[in-house]
Amino acid sequence: MHEINLVAEPRNGETKAKVLINQGRIPAVVYGPEMETISISLDKVEVLRIMNRVAETTSIVLSLDGKEHRAFLKGVQRDKVTDSVIHLDFFIPSSGHKMELHIPIKLKGTPIGVEKGGIVDHIINELPVAVLPKDIVEEIVVDVSSFDVGHVLRVGDLEIPEGIKPLLDDEDAIMLIALPRAAKEVEEEEVEELEEDVEPEVINKGKKEEEEEE
Structure with missing residues (x-):
């Protein structure tokens, strides 16, 4: 499985996202079934470098406080005007936890x-x-x-x-x-023609039955 390495730093929740982004950092959170949610930040250049290679199935080795965690990217928030990345969500599963x-x-x-x-x-x-x-x-x-x-x-x-x-x-x-579309149209026309041919026979049959009843 292809892996990507990222180095994260703990983030003070009081620091506004815009301030971090202006400092060249991307705010993010890390969460999982065996841990409390942690606020982190990542180097903006590193994030932009790997964004076009990260999918939901990509394994990410997240280094935080000297420890490595196997994580998966679960959410990307982008600026509505510029479409630039402004926040990321990472999920760290437990070994026996199905994702x-x-x-x-x-x-x-x-x-x-x-x-x-x-x-x-x-x-x-x-x-x-x-x-x-x-x-x-x-x-x-x-x-x-x-x-x-x-x-x-x-x-x-x-x-x-x-x-x-x-x-x-x-x-x-x-x-x-x-x-192809053209073949579908021909097929539909053939069906319509068959329906038109069948309908008069049904009507004529009805009239004949009525005459016999009289």
Whole structure:
């Protein structure tokens, strides 16, 4: 599992966030089932350096007061105007505590159906799961190169590593190879034509029955 190292400093709760940010620090909190919430701050340059590489499944080694803690990023607060990071939340799980997080689903290969003109409809990009910290994987890879038009990938079809429990039903669709828009329109027109052909027959049958009854 890919790890990222960050050095944190204890933070005085009375110090305002704007003051810290102006000093080149990012305010944050650390919490978990076996600890009280701790206010910390991080070097702004270091935070910006790793932000595009951190996902919910990324293991972060957080150094604090000479001790190392395995943490996970659970929340990012950004400025509404500048979109810059202004606060972070870190979660430190216990060894036997299952976490609920989202694992990215990566589709590998070009489906046969796409070569025939189909379109990939990726419905669920991240799978919600319950998992122990030791069993976390960064992504679930699915080879979709053999998928033809109309193929549906469901949660139950995924090869999920042991120890990871999906929080969705097995029948929930992850992705499908849909018909192109033009083909859908033709298909809908054909259905409409069939319905129009059937309707007069039903009406005529009704009239004939009425005549026989008379």
